[in-house]
Amino acid sequence: MAMTSRGSWPSSMGRHQLDFVLLLVLLAVGISVPVFALLPSLPRGEKLQIITSSRKFYIKDDIFWKDGIAFQIIGGDLHYFRVLPEYWEDRLLRAKVLGLNTIQVYVPWNLHEPKPGMMVFEGIGDLVSFLKLCQKLDFLVMLRAGPYICGEWDLGGFPAWLLAVKPRLQLRTSDPAYLKLVERWWDVLLPKVFPLLYSNGGPVIMVQIENEYGSYGNDKAYLRNLVSMARGHLGDDIIVYTTDGGRRETLEKGTVPADDVYSAVDFTTGDDPWPIFELQKKFNAPGRSPPLSSEFYTGWLTHWGEKIAKTDAEFTAASLEKILSRNGSAVLYMVHGGTNFGFYNGANTGSKEFDYKPDLTSYDYDAPIKESGDIDNPKFQALQRVIKKYNAVTHSITPSKKLKAYGLIKMKMTTSLFDLVSMTDPADVITSANPISMESAEQMFGFLLYESSYITKKSGNILRIPKVHDRAQVFVSCLSQDVDVRVLSYIGTTERWNNQPISLPTTECNSNTSLFILVENMGRVNYGPYIFDEKGILSSVYLDGQILHGWKMIPMPFHNLNQMPNLSFEMHHTKKRSEKFNLTNDVSQKEPALFAGEFFIDSAEEIKDTYLSFNGWGKGVAFVNKFNIGRYWPSVGPQCNLYVPAPLLKPGKNTLVIFELESPHLELLLEAVDRQDFTCGSNDSKVDQL
Numbered sequence: 001m002a003m004t005s006r007g008s009w010p011s012s013m014g015r016h017q018l019d020f021v022l023l024l025v026l027l028a029v030g031i032s033v034p035v036f037a038l039l040p041s042l043p044r045g046e047k048l049q050i051i052t053s054s055r056k057f058y059i060k061d062d063i064f065w066k067d068g069i070a071f072q073i074i075g076g077d078l079h080y081f082r083v084l085p086e087y088w089e090d091r092l093l094r095a096k097v098l099g100l101n102t103i104q105v106y107v108p109w110n111l112h113e114p115k116p117g118m119m120v121f122e123g124i125g126d127l128v129s130f131l132k133l134c135q136k137l138d139f140l141v142m143l144r145a146g147p148y149i150c151g152e153w154d155l156g157g158f159p160a161w162l163l164a165v166k167p168r169l170q171l172r173t174s175d176p177a178y179l180k181l182v183e184r185w186w187d188v189l190l191p192k193v194f195p196l197l198y199s200n201g202g203p204v205i206m207v208q209i210e211n212e213y214g215s216y217g218n219d220k221a222y223l224r225n226l227v228s229m230a231r232g233h234l235g236d237d238i239i240v241y242t243t244d245g246g247r248r249e250t251l252e253k254g255t256v257p258a259d260d261v262y263s264a265v266d267f268t269t270g271d272d273p274w275p276i277f278e279l280q281k282k283f284n285a286p287g288r289s290p291p292l293s294s295e296f297y298t299g300w301l302t303h304w305g306e307k308i309a310k311t312d313a314e315f316t317a318a319s320l321e322k323i324l325s326r327n328g329s330a331v332l333y334m335v336h337g338g339t340n341f342g343f344y345n346g347a348n349t350g351s352k353e354f355d356y357k358p359d360l361t362s363y364d365y366d367a368p369i370k371e372s373g374d375i376d377n378p379k380f381q382a383l384q385r386v387i388k389k390y391n392a393v394t395h396s397i398t399p400s401k402k403l404k405a406y407g408l409i410k411m412k413m414t415t416s417l418f419d420l421v422s423m424t425d426p427a428d429v430i431t432s433a434n435p436i437s438m439e440s441a442e443q444m445f446g447f448l449l450y451e452s453s454y455i456t457k458k459s460g461n462i463l464r465i466p467k468v469h470d471r472a473q474v475f476v477s478c479l480s481q482d483v484d485v486r487v488l489s490y491i492g493t494t495e496r497w498n499n500q501p502i503s504l505p506t507t508e509c510n511s512n513t514s515l516f517i518l519v520e521n522m523g524r525v526n527y528g529p530y531i532f533d534e535k536g537i538l539s540s541v542y543l544d545g546q547i548l549h550g551w552k553m554i555p556m557p558f559h560n561l562n563q564m565p566n567l568s569f570e571m572h573h574t575k576k577r578s579e580k581f582n583l584t585n586d587v588s589q590k591e592p593a594l595f596a597g598e599f600f601i602d603s604a605e606e607i608k609d610t611y612l613s614f615n616g617w618g619k620g621v622a623f624v625n626k627f628n629i630g631r632y633w634p635s636v637g638p639q640c641n642l643y644v645p646a647p648l649l650k651p652g653k654n655t656l657v658i659f660e661l662e663s664p665h666l667e668l669l670l671e672a673v674d675r676q677d678f679t680c681g682s683n684d685s686k687v688d689q690l
Contacts, residue, residue: 057140057198057205059239059262059288062281064329066140066205072327073292074391075102075142076335079151080130081111081561082363083338085123086647087373088130090401092137094369095335097395098380099387102205103134104142104294104331106149108157109185111344111562114444116161119188123562124341131196135203142241142294142331143193144208145230147182148172151211152301152346152359154445155524156531163534164439171532172213174222183229190233199237206239206262208294214244214254216529223256236260243294246276251283259285266295266333269311269319273328293323295333298379299366303348303357308638308678310366317382324390332383336373337365339643342561342628343445343621346526353530356470356496358522360639361630364676371643371676372609374400401646404608406599406672409656411664415594417518418488421449421554430553435537438521446621447556448519448536453512454543461504463491463515467539470496470522473590473661477516478509488516490590504543515548517541518556518592520661522631558621558659561628590618590662597656597670607649611641613671615680618662624648625655632658637681641673 057066064071076095083091095103111125121127134141148171149157162169162181169178196202209226223242230240239262244254246267255263263283267276277291298316300309323330340346340361347358364371368380384393430441438448454461465472474491492502507513521535540547601607612622614632621631627648634640656670 055199061287062290064290073102073329074100075104075331076100077104077333078336084645084647088133091336094375098384099391099393102140106144106151108153109147110159113159125562128192140205141203142206143204149211150527154344154346156526160444173219179225186229197238206241208241212244214250218253255283264292264294269297273323291328293330296330298332302360305636313378313382317386321386334365334367336369337363337367341630345523347523349530354496362639376400402608403674404610405674409597409599409670411595411597411668413593414596417592424554428555432551433549435551437534438536439534441553443555445560446558449554450517451552452515452550456507456513460506461544463502463504464542468537469535471520473518474502475516477514478507592661595658598653601651604651607646609646610644610672613641613673616665620658620660623657634680638678640677640680
């Protein structure tokens with residue numbers, strides 16, 4: 001737990017004293033608790049000092065004021081959940097070197113409540129430690145509390161289990177059942193924030209409710225409910241704010257007509273900011289509209305299959321100066337993007353639900369601080385030149401971190417998909433007449449295997465799955481006439497964005513043919529009208545035009561970010577082949593399997609950040625020393641390599657396990673390299689480049 005500086009203790013320190021008494025009581029009755037994990041230590045004899053209400057951040061005369069002095073926000077978004085905790089301070093220091101004075105950060109509900117009532121605020125979810133670290137480095141904080149955050153994050157930060165609640169919840173509305181769950185979540189979150197408010201001695205100057213709501217709905221009762229909840233926990237002094245696109249329509253729908261709610265705007269980099277700031281004034285009370293672009297875009301997001309998004313450094317810097325030169329405030333989105341570790345990447349859609357566009361694992365965003373922390377780039381330098389005119393940079397340049405190429409890693413197939421099936425606890429297998437969604441099966445992320453059976457026609461069969469989210473690989477098998485070994489055959493793939501019937505070939509089986517459909521959740525939609533994005537098979541399955549009944553749903557227990565692994569991925573787990581299944585050796589068959597490899601690091605001094613190159617592999621997910629570093633898909637691109645931060649590595653043996661869905665590298669080789677690479681795939685899709 002980070003210490004505040006002497007003379008800067010929060011006003012809630014009386015609560016800490018009470019906690020200390022309670023801890024002594026617990027110890028007295030023999031209950032062991034980690035005392036030093038809960039309380040900061042004090043120098044001997046030092047007294048606690050309570051911060052008075054003289055600390056104040058407020059709005060007056062269309063200006064932000066900090067303790068009576070006019071304040072220009074020059075901030076940046078940096079997300080604790082996209083950066084390993086060991087690197088939080090490093091990335092914040094680089095933002096300080098850039099010249100920023102404020103950090104804006106989302107709070108993703110789904111990371112902190114992965115199951116109903118199960119709250120997680122440890123590891124990469126240790127929000128309080130992150131906020132205290134911001135304060136230690138003299139940053140102010142703008143906290144975006146949600147409950148919806150967007151952010152190219154799975155389901156816009158909503159927990160996926162909300163999609164399984166019956167009757168169906170109306171997300172982002174004044175639906176009482178939905179609001180009750182939001183209130184339960186904020187009853188946990190906001191009391192953690194309260195001691196960290198600026199008026200209480202902490203860094204938090206503003207708290208945002210919702211996010212760009214005017215681009216989604218027009219339920220003013222919903223927004224007023226959120227304001228009331230926030231005020232109930234945080235009091236009347238904190239600035240509660242909204243963010244909406246800088247157009248009249250979105251501001252009319254997304255703002256709260258109240259004197260105590262501040263409306264900020266965002267808009268395309270390069271737009272003339274000052275007419276938009278004039279429009280902003282119409283949606284704030286008189287004198288309460290300091291010009292603020294709360295999302296000044298330094299780059300843009302990229303989906304699989306697109307060219308990597310890039311924006312020109314000098315153009316971006318010149319656009320920022322148009323705001324700062326006239327005393328406007330701006331928050332760089334992003335100052336550092338980071339990585340969508342685990343299965344938490346989001347997705348977008350086009351005008352139709354099936355026009356599905358999942359985000360990359362990398363959230364580099366073409367930000368000035370790159371995914372690996374690099375600041376030796378034109379964008380960082382151009383922005384720094386502008387910012388230092390308005391906020392003196394007092395920190396020296398922190399050298400960019402060195403990356404290391406550890407070389408080739410030989411992989412070995414260890415476990416087939418159906419070996420994993422044989423390891424599944426029968427109690428976890430769900431049977432149903434028709435397929436059910438992942439959420440209904442309580443398999444929120446990763447993969448779900450659907451199994452059924454059918455009678456083969458001599459002319460073959462036609463399989464149709466009208467609605468599958470997001471990608472389904474189809475296999476068939478039967479019991480051989482000669483030996484009791486099941487041979488698995490890959491038949492084809494159908495996708496949400498390219499849903500096609502699949503022809504099932506004739507098989508000579510003594511009994512019914514088994515049908516297996518492996519469905520991958522590639523990330524839930526985080527923006528737009530199709531945000532209620534359930535995963536799995538979401539319709540009946542048709543065989544030759546008739547509904548196929550009788551299904552088993554078998555969960556694939558891969559762990560997500562900030563979860564303990566529920567499979568042993570140790571190198572020595574080379575398991576015996578299942579007696580019932582056998583993989584063919586034909587690479588074109590595309591049978592999913594686990595592959596494992598290892599590489600060695602001689603000493604702690606040799607441990608550096610690295611990237612794993614997946615050139616030559618198909619599609620899948622990777623784990624380094626049991627940590628889920630995310631998805632790879634080099635055949636589609638543009639991302640070729642996955643980022644491996646040094647804190648994941650250790651001296652000696654390091655283990656790498658990948659779940660390859662399609663075609664492994666012909667020589668079963670991976671390579672640890674010292675560079676980012678966004679040149680994979682055909683890149684037929686185009687994105688706008690400024």
